[in-house]
Amino acid sequence: MHAELVIVGNGMAAARLVQELKQGSGFEGRILMIGREPRPAYNRVLLSPLLAGEIEDQALELHSTDWYAEQGIELLCKDPVVVLEPERHRLRTGSGKQIQYDQLVLATGSNSSLPPLPGIDLSGVMGFRTWQDVEIMREAAAKGGSAVVIGGGLLGLEAAEGLRKLGMTTRVLQRSDYLLNRQLDRNAAGMLQQTLEGRGLEIITNAGVECLQGNEAGEVTEVILKDGRTLPADLVVVAAGVTPETSLARAAGLGCDRAINVDAELRTSAVDIFAIGECCQFEDNTYGLVAPIWRQAKVLAQIVRGESDQYAEQPVATQLKVSGISLFSCGEIDAQNASVVEYHDPEVGDYRKLWLRDEKLVGAVLYGDTRQGNGYFEQLLAE
Numbered sequence: 001m002h003a004e005l006v007i008v009g010n011g012m013a014a015a016r017l018v019q020e021l022k023q024g025s026g027f028e029g030r031i032l033m034i035g036r037e038p039r040p041a042y043n044r045v046l047l048s049p050l051l052a053g054e055i056e057d058q059a060l061e062l063h064s065t066d067w068y069a070e071q072g073i074e075l076l077c078k079d080p081v082v083v084l085e086p087e088r089h090r091l092r093t094g095s096g097k098q099i100q101y102d103q104l105v106l107a108t109g110s111n112s113s114l115p116p117l118p119g120i121d122l123s124g125v126m127g128f129r130t131w132q133d134v135e136i137m138r139e140a141a142a143k144g145g146s147a148v149v150i151g152g153g154l155l156g157l158e159a160a161e162g163l164r165k166l167g168m169t170t171r172v173l174q175r176s177d178y179l180l181n182r183q184l185d186r187n188a189a190g191m192l193q194q195t196l197e198g199r200g201l202e203i204i205t206n207a208g209v210e211c212l213q214g215n216e217a218g219e220v221t222e223v224i225l226k227d228g229r230t231l232p233a234d235l236v237v238v239a240a241g242v243t244p245e246t247s248l249a250r251a252a253g254l255g256c257d258r259a260i261n262v263d264a265e266l267r268t269s270a271v272d273i274f275a276i277g278e279c280c281q282f283e284d285n286t287y288g289l290v291a292p293i294w295r296q297a298k299v300l301a302q303i304v305r306g307e308s309d310q311y312a313e314q315p316v317a318t319q320l321k322v323s324g325i326s327l328f329s330c331g332e333i334d335a336q337n338a339s340v341v342e343y344h345d346p347e348v349g350d351y352r353k354l355w356l357r358d359e360k361l362v363g364a365v366l367y368g369d370t371r372q373g374n375g376y377f378e379q380l381l382a383e
């Protein structure tokens with residue numbers, strides 16, 4: 001089998017890349033996308049509202065199977081690439097298919113990081129990354145009981161709210177002393193914590209996990225904290241960061257650091273192999289949000305077409321997808337050597353804090369009324 005362009009990984013970066021390639025003056029060669037998951041690429045960002053029962057399955061579709069067929073893009077699902085031979089322009093899938101390529105894109109994303117804690121291998125302990133993870137969580141939640149979410153970042157809070165809405169008694173463990181410590185300042189985090197606790201989530205800050213314990217069947221039953229507290233747990237969701245999926249690239253001898261090293265053309269150390277999305281590292285940056293990945297897809301589509309373009313880093317903004325809670329943050333939070341403008345109306349739960357350096361906006365946190373968020377973000381990008 002041969003294709004001019006082979007994309008390994010059928011996730012959000014891959015789906016965006018083919019969309020970019022097919023827009024405008026299209027790429028005429030044969031495109032083959034090979035994915036490990038059973039489905040074609042879906043909107044991973046929407047797994048949180050899917051878990052919470054706020055949207056239907058169909059909402060996650062990025063491109064229909066008809067669209068791929070119309071565009072002449074071939075899809076291979078549930079068949080991971082297991083061997084890559086850059087010098088032969090060849091790869092092999094788990095089912096044994098040998099495929100030749102002219103240009104290759106690695107879009108293998110990340111996996112949930114599971115810290116090396118005693119008990120981490122027990123059944124009922126999982127990450128939150130795939131549609132299949134949502135199905136497992138729903139199945140567990142249908143039995144009721146208690147859930148512990150390790151990690152009070154965006155993903156952890158979205159998982160916890162989903163599990164709470166599905167009827168589980170849910171506790172969130174946050175290692176630092178306030179929630180979303182990379183996106184919020186203490187005030188906004190305090191307001192968020194109050195709202196979530198008011199809904200019935202238990203939030204434990206400054207929480208260190210000692211170990212997980214299970215029963216004779218190997219199922220998790222408890223989380224033991226470093227301070228000696230024991231929390232009941234029928235399900236443990238670990239949302240403590242991601243590890244870029246680099247195994248294929250490393251085994252093939254491509255240059256890797258924390259992720260697969262790429263230059264501004266998204267090119268790896270092999271001239272005809274590119275990497276995009278959460279599996280790549282540009283300069284010292286790795287990725288966990290879609291905004292930079294959309295810009296990478298645009299650049300790479302140009303490069304693959306044989307035109308010129310360069311990827312450059314830009315700040316990103318973050319939002320939490322928990323219904324009824326609006327928060328927005330961008331830029332440097334708690335910026336050093338900056339002046340602060342702050343507005344707080346506790347009556348309506350509205351909070352804004354801006355950081356300015358040399359009269360230029362460098363960071364913003366909004367909680368409650370976030371309508372100005374995009375305006376601040378544009379200002380920040382322009383400066």
Ligand SMILES: Cc1cc2nc3c(=O)[nH]c(=O)nc-3n(C[C@H](O)[C@H](O)[C@H](O)COP(=O)(O)OP(=O)(O)OC[C@H]3O[C@@H](n4cnc5c(N)ncnc54)[C@H](O)[C@@H]3O)c2cc1C
Nearest residue numbers: 009011012013036044045080081108109277278288289290
């Ligand atoms: C629950 C959740 C909520 C999120 N919410 C937001 C949000 O609100 N905003 C935001 O900006 N970002 C959000 N993100 C992050 C966003 O989804 C990711 O940044 C984005 O999906 C990264 O795209 P990617 O293609 O690099 O990786 P992925 O989408 O993970 O795709 C990689 C694909 O490659 C496959 N793969 C790996 N190895 C192989 C192999 N050897 N062979 C074949 N296939 C392989 C994987 O199975 C996977 O399907 C969220 C993520 C999650 C999990």
